[in-house]
Amino acid sequence: MSALITETLRVTNSRDYTEEYIEELALRMRPEDIRKRAAEVNFYVVKDGGKTVGCGGIGPYWGRTDEGRFTNIFVHPGYQGRGIGKLIVKTLESDGFASQVRRIEVPASVTARDFYIKLGYNYRNGETAPNEDGLVILEKYP
Numbered sequence: 001m002s003a004l005i006t007e008t009l010r011v012t013n014s015r016d017y018t019e020e021y022i023e024e025l026a027l028r029m030r031p032e033d034i035r036k037r038a039a040e041v042n043f044y045v046v047k048d049g050g051k052t053v054g055c056g057g058i059g060p061y062w063g064r065t066d067e068g069r070f071t072n073i074f075v076h077p078g079y080q081g082r083g084i085g086k087l088i089v090k091t092l093e094s095d096g097f098a099s100q101v102r103r104i105e106v107p108a109s110v111t112a113r114d115f116y117i118k119l120g121y122n123y124r125n126g127e128t129a130p131n132e133d134g135l136v137i138l139e140k141y142p
Contacts, residue, residue, distance in 0.1 A: 011077040068101040
């Protein structure tokens with residue numbers, strides 16, 4: 001998972017973020033970091049044969065049970081544009097946890113912003129600019 005996420009960051013996000021930013025983020029995507037996050041949320045993996053090509057999770061928004069948050073949604077660069085990202089999001093939206101929340105938040109990269117908007121997510125509080133972490137915060141009320 002760590003290798004998939006790091007490669008996706010370096011390839012796909014390089015058009016919107018500096019190499020320094022991506023490498024700093026990659027340092028927080030070590031296998032132990034991903035295992036820890038995956039244990040805290042409902043985490044899904046997409047495989048093509050034996051190859052991991054996508055992942056993503058949904059869990060509580062800062063410990064709340066009435067709001068959810070997506071985490072670590074990534075699709076391998078060679079598999080993007082094939083509907084895998086949409087499959088991951090739809091799977092997360094139909095997850096048992098998601099069915100209990102009133103709002104889902106997505107901390108999206110600038111690169112992925114339009115993808116989420118096409119799936120019905122909107123800017124939280126109308127804020128279109130990236131935050132201090134370089135992310136655009138989107139939300140949906142299922």
